Amino acid sequence: MSEAEIADGRDRALANKLATTALRRHGQIDFILSELLERGIPKKSGTFEAVLRLSIAQLVYLPDLGAHSAVHLAVEAIKRDRKAGHLTGLMNAALRRAQSHAARYWSLPESLLLPADASRRWSSTYGESAVTRFTEALIAGAPLDLTLKDPTPERIEALGATPLIADSVRLAERDRPVEALSGYAEGEWWVQDAASAVPARLMGLKPGAHVLDLCAAPGGKTAQLVKAGYRVTALDADPARVRRLQANLDRLDYKAEIVTADAGTYSPPALFEGVLLDAPCSATGTFRRHPEVLWHRTARDVAGRANLQRGFLTNAFRCLKPGGTLVYCVCSLEPEEGEAQVAWALDTLSGLELAPIGVEEILGLEAGITPEGFVRLHPGIDPAGVAGGMDGFFVARLRRR
Numbered sequence: 001m002s003e004a005e006i007a008d009g010r011d012r013a014l015a016n017k018l019a020t021t022a023l024r025r026h027g028q029i030d031f032i033l034s035e036l037l038e039r040g041i042p043k044k045s046g047t048f049e050a051v052l053r054l055s056i057a058q059l060v061y062l063p064d065l066g067a068h069s070a071v072h073l074a075v076e077a078i079k080r081d082r083k084a085g086h087l088t089g090l091m092n093a094a095l096r097r098a099q100s101h102a103a104r105y106w107s108l109p110e111s112l113l114l115p116a117d118a119s120r121r122w123s124s125t126y127g128e129s130a131v132t133r134f135t136e137a138l139i140a141g142a143p144l145d146l147t148l149k150d151p152t153p154e155r156i157e158a159l160g161a162t163p164l165i166a167d168s169v170r171l172a173e174r175d176r177p178v179e180a181l182s183g184y185a186e187g188e189w190w191v192q193d194a195a196s197a198v199p200a201r202l203m204g205l206k207p208g209a210h211v212l213d214l215c216a217a218p219g220g221k222t223a224q225l226v227k228a229g230y231r232v233t234a235l236d237a238d239p240a241r242v243r244r245l246q247a248n249l250d251r252l253d254y255k256a257e258i259v260t261a262d263a264g265t266y267s268p269p270a271l272f273e274g275v276l277l278d279a280p281c282s283a284t285g286t287f288r289r290h291p292e293v294l295w296h297r298t299a300r301d302v303a304g305r306a307n308l309q310r311g312f313l314t315n316a317f318r319c320l321k322p323g324g325t326l327v328y329c330v331c332s333l334e335p336e337e338g339e340a341q342v343a344w345a346l347d348t349l350s351g352l353e354l355a356p357i358g359v360e361e362i363l364g365l366e367a368g369i370t371p372e373g374f375v376r377l378h379p380g381i382d383p384a385g386v387a388g389g390m391d392g393f394f395v396a397r398l399r400r401r
C-alpha cells in the first residue's frame with residue numbers, strides 16, 4: 001500500500017515513521033536478520049522480508065509503539081499474502097527472538113549503519129570523523145531548509161526559522177506539511193537544502209544575462225536564477241518533471257522559458273552567457289532523506305552516471321558563448337562524479353578553464369572550499385555553524401575562453 005492510499009493523516013505519519021526507521025537502520029537490521037534467520041530469507045516469500053524489517057524497526061527502534069502489536073500485526077499482514085501466508089510460524093518465532101534481544105540490538109554499533117564499501121571510500125575521501133557525522137546524520141534525518149524570496153526578519157520569524165547563509169533558512173522541527181507553512185500559498189519560498197542552494201549563487205553574472213539551466217526540474221535552482229535577475233531557459237527531458245517545474249515556478253510567480261529536450265543533444269538557437277549543469281548522478285549526497293541510495297547504488301551505477309555527465313558537460317560547453325560561465329554540480333559524494341569529471345572536462349574540452357570559487361563567495365561554508373577552488377559539501381558540515389549538516393554536493397565553476 002502506498003503512503004498516498006492511507007487516508008488518515010496519523011496513520012500516514014506512523015507508516016512514514018516505520019518505513020524511514022527501517023531504511024535508516026537497514027545495515028543494523030541486516031545484522032539482526034543474519035542472527036534471526038539461520039537460513040536467510042526464504043525464497044519467493046512475497047512481503048515476508050519487508051514486513052519483518054518493518055516489525056524489527058518497530059520492536060527494536062520504536063518500542064513506544066508497542067511490541068505486542070508489532071508481532072501480531074506482522075503475522076496478520078503475511079497471512080493475507082498468498083506467497084508469505086505459510087511463514088507465520090517463522091515470522092512469529094523470529095520476532096519473539098528479536099523482542100528478547102531488543103536491548104542488545106538497540107545498542108548495535110553505528111559502524112553497521114553504512115555499507116562497508118561506502119564507509120571505506122568516504123573515510124579515505126572525507127576522513128573518519130566526517131564519516132561518524134554521516135552515520136549520525138543518517139539516523140537524525142535532514143532538517144527542512146527553505147530558500148526565501150525575501151529573507152526579512154518578519155518572514156523568518158513567521159516561519160519559526162533560523163537564518164543560514166544568504167537567503168537560506170532552516171526549520172529544525174516541523175509539525176505540519178510543507179503546504180501548511182506560512183507563506184507557501186503566497187509563493188514566498190521554496191524547499192531547497194542549504195547545500196543545493198549553493199551552486200546557482202556562484203554563477204556570478206550581471207542581471208539580465210541569458211542563462212541555461214540544463215537539468216532543471218523540479219526547479220529549485222531555476223527559481224534562484226530567476227531571482228538573481230537572469231533571463232532563464234530551463235530544460236529537462238522528463239515531461240512529468242517539467243510539469244512540476246512549471247507548477248513550482250507558477251506558485252512563485254517566476255517566469256522562465258521552459259524546454260523539454262535532451263541535455264546531451266540540445267542545440268540552442270543562440271549561445272548562453274551562463275550554463276548551470278546540475279547533472280543526474282548517483283545522489284549519494286542525499287542519503288539523509290533517501291537512505292535507500294546507500295544500499296541500491298553500485299559502482300556500475302556511478303560509472304554509468306559519470307558517462308552520462310561527460311556527454312552533458314560536452315554539450316553544456318557547446319551551448320556557452322566565449323567568455324561564458326559554466327557551473328557544474330552534482331549531489332553525489334563520489335569524486336568520480338565531481339573532481340574527476342572536472343579534470344576530464346579541462347583535459348578534453350579545448351577552451352575550457354577553471355574559474356576557481358573564492359572562499360569569500362561562500363561565507364558560512366568555509367569548510368567546504370577545496371584548494372583547487374571547488375566547493376565540496378557533506379552532511380558533516382554545519383552551514384554557518386547551525387546544527388543539522390547539509391546534503392553532499394560538489395560544485396565547480398568553469399569558463400569558456
Ligand SMILES: C[S@@+](CC[C@H](N)C(=O)[O-])C[C@H]1O[C@@H](n2cnc3c(N)ncnc32)[C@H](O)[C@@H]1O
Pocket residue numbers: 214215216217218219220221222235236237238241261262263264278279280281
Ligand atoms: C539533479 S536533478 C535536477 C534538479 C534541479 N536542478 C533542481 O535544482 O531542482 C537532475 C535532472 O536531470 C534530468 N535529466 C535526466 N536525464 C536528462 C537528459 N537526458 N536531458 C535532460 N534532463 C535530464 C532529470 O529529469 C532530473 O530532473
